[in-house]
Amino acid sequence: MEYLLILTEDDDEFACRTDERAGDYWAEWTAFVGEINASGIVRYGAALQPPSTASTVRVRDGVRSVQDGPFAESKENLGGIFVIDVPDLDAALEWAAKRPRSGSAEVRPLLGMAPADD
Amino acid sequence: MAGEATSAVEAVVRESYGRLLAFLASQTSDIAAAEDALADALESAVRTWPERGVPERPESWMLTVARRSLIGGGRRRQVAERNQVELALRTAEREELGPASSVPDKRLELMFTCAHPAIDPSLHAPLMLQTVLGLDAARIAAAFLMAPATLGQQLVRAKRKIKVAGVPFRVPGPEELPERAGSVADAIYAAYGTGWDDPVGDDDRKVGLVPEALRLVELLCELLPDDPEAHGLAALLWHTEARRGSRRADDGTLVLLSEQDPATWSRAAIATADRHLRVAASLHSPGPWQVQAVIQAVHNRRASAGETDWLTIVALYDTLLTMRPTVGAQVARAGAVLEAAGPDAALAALAEVDPGAAATYQPWWAVRLEALIRAGAPGDEIGSAYGEAVRLSNDPAVRAHLALRVGPGLGAEQKG
Incomplete structure (x- = not known):
């Protein structure tokens, strides 16, 4: 089954990427990314630029508006994603639990071909 | 035919x-x-x-x-x-x-799926009751005081998640097993609790699930015969079950454990409980369910010993608190301290409970009330403890018992 791992970070974590803590930050993430890639389950993976680089577009009544920043203000923001292919939820949860540093990891199954009875 | x-x-x-x-x-x-x-x-x-x-x-x-x-x-x-x-x-x-060629038994796998951490804990027991025992949702909803339509919807959603999110049907490996089996045990305990709060069925909506919980715990022991905590939970439920019918007098009034006539306790249930405790003990791995079972076993030993060994019960609560520190266990320990060492020691034990949690926990006020009465405390202290103990109880039999305990002056005052 395919799952999306949605990895979030708070502002302080995003700051770690560039301040004096960057060494630890990148070492820990590189180790995790190396391990999950080596396992052969990764379909796609990417780290994201911080939420301050986000733009949100809405179209209402045919009128397009662009907003500076992410869709919703929140304490934790999307920092990176992986699409993985593993046998079941337990396997996906296990990988999610291995994410380094603080922040959550939401696990969502991908909607494959839509089943007819849904 | x-x-x-x-x-x-x-x-x-x-x-x-x-x-x-x-x-x-x-x-x-x-x-x-x-x-x-x-x-x-x-x-x-x-x-x-x-x-x-x-x-x-x-x-x-x-x-x-x-x-x-x-x-x-x-x-x-x-x-x-x-x-x-x-x-x-x-x-x-x-x-x-x-x-x-009988049907392969996957009920243990199913129980673990129902009590999977990815499923809302409040649905573990209802899912298990519905799938493993085939109980209908309306009956389960009544026992858990939920609207049938609400529970029905939640069960449909949970089953859908199990399917769509790929929650596996498997028995967890040895590393995860204790924690995962703990979730199954919690669910069975919750199911048993539905019948414990209302022993005489005063509340028509509330049909307890006691026999079903006992069936589930026996099944769990059958499927996990070497799990000491499964047997611990079974022993706890059966020891508790032995006294269930003795908790109310014929007229519906509350009979405290210390006032119950051991002759009314079920010998058969006690024997079943002790059998589970012996199996658990032979597995040499103590845990909180086993300790709670032993506490109830010591209470039930009054049937043969004639008196309750309160010092042992206090010591067992000390052990329990090192394993699973809960407000419930702290307050139950204070209740045992009251019997073993008197009201001042009990009040000191109650003072150790986190005040925020104590304030809304009825048993904390009930134990405090009893300790204050025995210590001969001033009327206003007793009055305020009585007020809280009554306010936080929705069981008329408990409220009536408290009123009786403080006497007509205070008991009547609080009525309106």
């Missing part, structure tokens, strides 16, 4: 429902579809058995019909998914054709 067929259907339902459902669901991950298929099979049995007679192996008959329904019901599904279901069921059929 018709009567025989009907009772045969009932017997299969009672004995095999969970086994059949667990097997079908574990093959397809689709609990709802397995339930529908099994309902179809039951309907066919009710229709055909009275005419054609009860098949030689009713369980296998049901399984075959349910499988056909499951594959047939897949006609509306996509070809790929239908083929997958069919393949899974064919494989299962082959595996099953061993010498002892």
Whole structure:
């Protein structure tokens, strides 16, 4: 089954990427990314630029508006994603639990071909 | 003939429902579809058995019909998914054709799926009761004081998540087992609790699930025979069960444990509990369920010893608190301290409880009230403890008992 791992970070974590803590930050993430890639389950993976680089577009009544920043203000923001292919939820949860540093990891199954009875 | 067929259907339902459902669901991950298929099979049995007679192996008959329904019901599904279901069921059929070809028992897997951490804990017990025992949602909702429609919706959603998110049907490995089995135990304990709060069934909406919880815990022990905590939970429930009928007098008034006549306790339940405790002890791995069971065993020993060994009970609560520190255990310990060492020691023990948690916890106020009365405390202190203990209880029998304890002056004052 395919799952999306949605990895979030708070502002302080995003700051770690560039301040004096960057060494630890990148070492820990590189180790995790190396391990999950080596396992052969990764379909796609990417780290994201911080939420301050986000733009949100809405179209209402045919009128397009662009907003500076992410869709919703929140304490934790999307920092990176992986699409993985593993046998079941337990396997996906296990990988999610291995994410380094603080922040959550939401696990969502991908909607494959839509089943007819849904 | 018709009567025989009907009772045969009932017997299969009672004995095999969970086994059949667990097997079908574990093959397809689709609990709802397995339930529908099994309902179809039951309907066919009710229709055909009275005419054609009860098949030689009713369980296998049901399984075959349910499988056909499951594959047939897949006609509306996509070809790929239908083929997958069919393949899974064919494989299962082959595996099953061993010498002892009864339905493989996947009920333990099903219990772990129902109590999976990815499923809301409040739904663990209802899911288990519905799938393993075949209880209908309305009955479960009544016991858990929920609106049937709400619970029904939540169960549908949970089953859908199990299917769509790929919650596996498997027994966790040794590393995860204690924690995961703990979730199953918590769910069974919650089911038992539905019948404990209202022992005489004053509340019509609330039909307790005590027998069902006892069936589940026995099943858990049967399926996890070497798990000491499973036996610990079983011992706890049976020791508690031994006294359930003694908690109310004939007129409905509350009878405290210390005032109960041990002759009214169930010897059979105590014997069952002790049997589980012996198995648990032989496995040499103590845990919180076992300690709680031993506490109740010590209470029940009054039946033979004539008195309660309160010092031992306090020591057991100390052990329990090192394993699982809860407000409930702290307050229960204070209650035991009251008997073992008197009111001042009990009040000191109560003072150790986090004030925020204590403020809204009825037993904390009830123990405090009793300690204050025995210490001969001033009336206003007793009055305020009494007020809180009454305010936080929704059981009329408990409120009546408290009023009796403080006497007519205070008890009457608080009435309006």
